[in-house]
Amino acid sequence: MTEQNNGKPVLLTMKGLRIEGRSDETWSEIVHGIDLTLHKGEVLGLIGESGAGKSTVGLAAMGFTRDGCRISGGEIVFDGIDLMKASEATKRDLRGKRIAYVAQSAAASFNPAHKLMDQYCEAPVQHGVMGRNEAESDAVDLYRRMQLPEPDVIGFRYPHQVSGGQLQRAMTAMAMACRPDLIIFDEPTTALDVTTQIEVLAAIRNIVEQFDTAAIYITHDLAVVAQMADRIKVLLKGDEVEEADTRSMLSAPKEDYTKSLWAVRSHARAEQPPVAADKTPVVSVKNITAGYGAVDVLMNVNFDIHERRTVAVVGESGSGKSTTARVITGLLPPRQGEILFDGKVLPPDYRRRTRDQLRQAQMIYQMADTALNPKLRIRELIGRPAQMYLGLQGKALTDRIRNLLDLIELEPDDYIDRLPAELSGGQKQRIGIARALAAEPKFIICDEVTSALDQLVAEGILKLLDKLQTEFDLAYMFITHDLATVKAIADEVVVMKEGRVVEQGPKSEMFQPPHDPYTELLLSSVPEMDPDWLTDLLRERESG
Amino acid sequence: MGFLTGLFWFVVVIAGCMAAGWLFRTIAIAVTPKGVKKELRTAPLTASFGMLMIIIYIFVAIFAPLIAPFPERMVVGPEYMPWDQVHLLGTDNLGRDMLSRLIFGARNTVGIAFATTALAFLIGSILGLLAATVGGWLDQVLSRAVDVLMAIPALIFSLLLLTIFGTSVITLILVIAVIDSTRVFRLARSVALNIVVMDYIEAAKLRGEGLWRLITREILPNAMAPLVAEFGLRFCFVFLAISALSFLGLGLQPPMADWGSMVKENATLIAFGDITPLLPAVAIALLTVSVNFVVDWQLHRASGLKE
Numbered sequence: 001m002t003e004q005n006n007g008k009p010v011l012l013t014m015k016g017l018r019i020e021g022r023s024d025e026t027w028s029e030i031v032h033g034i035d036l037t038l039h040k041g042e043v044l045g046l047i048g049e050s051g052a053g054k055s056t057v058g059l060a061a062m063g064f065t066r067d068g069c070r071i072s073g074g075e076i077v078f079d080g081i082d083l084m085k086a087s088e089a090t091k092r093d094l095r096g097k098r099i100a101y102v103a104q105s106a107a108a109s110f111n112p113a114h115k116l117m118d119q120y121c122e123a124p125v126q127h128g129v130m131g132r133n134e135a136e137s138d139a140v141d142l143y144r145r146m147q148l149p150e151p152d153v154i155g156f157r158y159p160h161q162v163s164g165g166q167l168q169r170a171m172t173a174m175a176m177a178c179r180p181d182l183i184i185f186d187e188p189t190t191a192l193d194v195t196t197q198i199e200v201l202a203a204i205r206n207i208v209e210q211f212d213t214a215a216i217y218i219t220h221d222l223a224v225v226a227q228m229a230d231r232i233k234v235l236l237k238g239d240e241v242e243e244a245d246t247r248s249m250l251s252a253p254k255e256d257y258t259k260s261l262w263a264v265r266s267h268a269r270a271e272q273p274p275v276a277a278d279k280t281p282v283v284s285v286k287n288i289t290a291g292y293g294a295v296d297v298l299m300n301v302n303f304d305i306h307e308r309r310t311v312a313v314v315g316e317s318g319s320g321k322s323t324t325a326r327v328i329t330g331l332l333p334p335r336q337g338e339i340l341f342d343g344k345v346l347p348p349d350y351r352r353r354t355r356d357q358l359r360q361a362q363m364i365y366q367m368a369d370t371a372l373n374p375k376l377r378i379r380e381l382i383g384r385p386a387q388m389y390l391g392l393q394g395k396a397l398t399d400r401i402r403n404l405l406d407l408i409e410l411e412p413d414d415y416i417d418r419l420p421a422e423l424s425g426g427q428k429q430r431i432g433i434a435r436a437l438a439a440e441p442k443f444i445i446c447d448e449v450t451s452a453l454d455q456l457v458a459e460g461i462l463k464l465l466d467k468l469q470t471e472f473d474l475a476y477m478f479i480t481h482d483l484a485t486v487k488a489i490a491d492e493v494v495v496m497k498e499g500r501v502v503e504q505g506p507k508s509e510m511f512q513p514p515h516d517p518y519t520e521l522l523l524s525s526v527p528e529m530d531p532d533w534l535t536d537l538l539r540e541r542e543s544g
Numbered sequence: 545m546g547f548l549t550g551l552f553w554f555v556v557v558i559a560g561c562m563a564a565g566w567l568f569r570t571i572a573i574a575v576t577p578k579g580v581k582k583e584l585r586t587a588p589l590t591a592s593f594g595m596l597m598i599i600i601y602i603f604v605a606i607f608a609p610l611i612a613p614f615p616e617r618m619v620v621g622p623e624y625m626p627w628d629q630v631h632l633l634g635t636d637n638l639g640r641d642m643l644s645r646l647i648f649g650a651r652n653t654v655g656i657a658f659a660t661t662a663l664a665f666l667i668g669s670i671l672g673l674l675a676a677t678v679g680g681w682l683d684q685v686l687s688r689a690v691d692v693l694m695a696i697p698a699l700i701f702s703l704l705l706l707t708i709f710g711t712s713v714i715t716l717i718l719v720i721a722v723i724d725s726t727r728v729f730r731l732a733r734s735v736a737l738n739i740v741v742m743d744y745i746e747a748a749k750l751r752g753e754g755l756w757r758l759i760t761r762e763i764l765p766n767a768m769a770p771l772v773a774e775f776g777l778r779f780c781f782v783f784l785a786i787s788a789l790s791f792l793g794l795g796l797q798p799p800m801a802d803w804g805s806m807v808k809e810n811a812t813l814i815a816f817g818d819i820t821p822l823l824p825a826v827a828i829a830l831l832t833v834s835v836n837f838v839v840d841w842q843l844h845r846a847s848g849l850k851e
Contacts, residue, residue, distance in 0.1 A: 358751060370742045371747060372744055373744040373762055373765070374766065375765035
């Protein structure tokens with residue numbers, strides 16, 4: 001282990017930590033002996049795919065396990081207190097006071113029935129650190145340091161009255177309330193847009209430095225951890241892969257697995273020749289204005305999608321990306337404008353479209369979990385469109401299903417009779433792709449298809465989509481908020497903000513200046529692997 | 545001393561029931577196919593005992609004419625005979641064999657309750673799923689109609705309807721089924737409302753699936769678990785409702801054997817310290833408890849509750 005403690009005392013040690021999880025009435029080990037040392041004021045980044053045991057290890061630092069888990073071996077010592085042997089009362093006294101936890105979804109972790117201030121004051125008052133009045137003035141101070149707007153009054157709002165990024169900062173302030181020695185951040189920015197993420201990252205880093213708090217920062221985003229952590233530990237399936245200080249880890253990873261994580265963002269689609277000017281686009285969005293109720297969510301949106309081309313629609317949440325998809329599929333008939341398919345106008349409501357029109361445009365969803373009926377087997381899930389649109393029956397249908405499974409690189413014999421619950425996240429997404437392909441469409445809408453997946457898995461999905469596009473001459477509309485994905489897959493980019501198209505054009509132009517100011521903000525907000533990136537960016541924005 | 549003896553027998557009976565449940569589960573696991581086997585292993589002893597009792601009731605109901613020593617309606621001796629070798633549970637107020645009537649009662653009461661519950665579920669779940677899927681004015685019309693029906697207390701309402709339409713077995717089934725289907729409607733609708741917002745329903749709609757297929761293949765399989773659990777509970781309520789109506793004289797009509805009316809007809813014996821009239825009530829209670837044991841187990845599994 002690297003000893004870079006700058007003479008600071010050790011705060012937390014874990015030795016040979018083993019944790020077991022329960023499934024189907026039996027216990028199986030999910031964390032296989034992790035060693036971890038954290039010094040006072042140090043930030044340790046824990047990274048790995050989902051299922052690597054990051055959160056489990058993070059929670060174990062508080063001597064806590066989720067329901068259905070138990071610590072089966074090893075030791076956890078926090079500042080001289082053995083958490084394995086400590087009584088519940090001792091641990092309860094530590095939690096919130098000396099060790100705090102910031103969860104991934106602040107929106108789900110705040111109690112919606114109480115004001116922010118009341119929730120803030122609960123811990124310090126309960127632990128007897130300070131009185132109610134003192135806690136309130138302290139909260140305002142911390143809100144100010146977290147750069148929350150109107151720090152004097154924001155505490156008197158309810159959680160639903162502030163934005164997601166603000167809520168995440170309010171939660172970090174809350175974790176700071178008792179000035180803990182250790183804070184565990186569990187993917188605090190994963191649910192946020194890139195532009196909001198920057199603010200939260202800057203605020204977290206700032207406050208951790210100010211109070212010299214030690215932190216365990218859990219994330220699957222390497223670029224983020226590069227900004228935040230002094231040291232990085234890579235986990236894989238409950239085992240440690242390697243650990244080093246941030247700079248040497250980034251510049252010279254030792255293990256193959258770490259290298260593969262680093263290389264993930266390398267996939268890039270080959271430059272396509274420009275489309276002939278007289279060619280009819282597959283899908284043409286013409287002057288669309290649409291909305292829910294009296295509110296217009298989309299205003300005068302125009303763009304074309306050509307055969308064998310991918311148009312990436314980029315923007316923050318609420319920018320109207322998904323609404324555009326709903327208009328194209330006919331789920332939301334527009335107030336004005338029309339959708340052309342192969343030069344012909346499509347009926348605005350999907351119920352009025354012919355079966356063939358429905359077949360031509362397919363959709364792949366963000367959450368494969370909710371997009372596949374959990375009670376149907378793969379055979380029916382991907383066989384149904386083929387049966388319905390192409391009239392395949394019996395052997396021909398089975399052959400088609402097997403062929404589709406081959407296309408998405410899943411072994412037909414093994415998978416054809418499985419239920420969605422028996423698949424991993426990436427495999428489910430592949431089934432979603434196969435279902436879209438089964439209809440033999442010309443156009444597929446991909447709605448954030450990789451944002452719920454780990455980077456390695458997402459990479460596989462992007463490559464697959466790319467391969468299928470060339471094979472079947474597909475046109476893609478790719479909705480995403482992740483600019484790395486755009487770089488990997490797009491031919492053309494449409495940037496949306498508040499229901500309007502801010503900028504559109506070929507990818508090569510999009511990533512070159514000059515930009516629309518919003519595109520500029522979006523591009524500059526994507527974290528880079530350089531550990532100095534955030535510092536430099538903040539300095540630049542300050543001076544600019 | 546009496547208390548201790550009572551306690552002793554109570555413990556013996558409970559232990560006996562659990563042993564029976566354990567034995568049943570062991571045998572069932574040994575003889576059933578693989579898929580069922582795995583589920584049975586998760587069954588607690590209470591649920592195993594419940595399943596055993598339900599199977600016994602079904603067996604008795606089906607083979608009633610073969611098991612019963614005397615016919616259902618034949619007068620075989622003087623009224624209110626005590627328990628003896630020939631008439632194991634004595635005779636009733638008209639001199640009919642009590643045990644035989646108890647056995648035939650299983651067939652009538654359980655059979656009718658089952659038919660009624662099935663009908664209530666057919667009506668209630670189809671309309672409920674339809675209301676949730678189609679939405680709009682259809683949902684409004686159906687839901688408000690159900691609200692109106694539910695505003696009237698069920699027992700009073702069924703008494704009223706039975707007085708109007710007469711008390712044949714068919715009307716009894718129809719009236720209770722319609723009244724109970726309102727409760728099923730509410731459950732089916734609320735379960736389906738959570739399902740119709742899922743992406744896979746949107747995908748199916750965009751695929752151009754018809755309403756019937758949408759309901760039967762996409763929604764119903766996902767709504768099955770709560771509906772099955774509710775079926776068990778509903779069955780008990782219907783069962784009790786029929787017995788209550790029979791006790792009040794508006795359910796199954798004499799001379800048909802029915803547990804509810806059997807309690808009423810022989811109620812005078814209770815004054816003499818004879819427990820015979822309570823036996824039909826025990827039969828009702830045992831089946832109700834058994835069904836609930838099984839339903840609890842299924843609910844626990846479906847909801848994924850741990851510990």
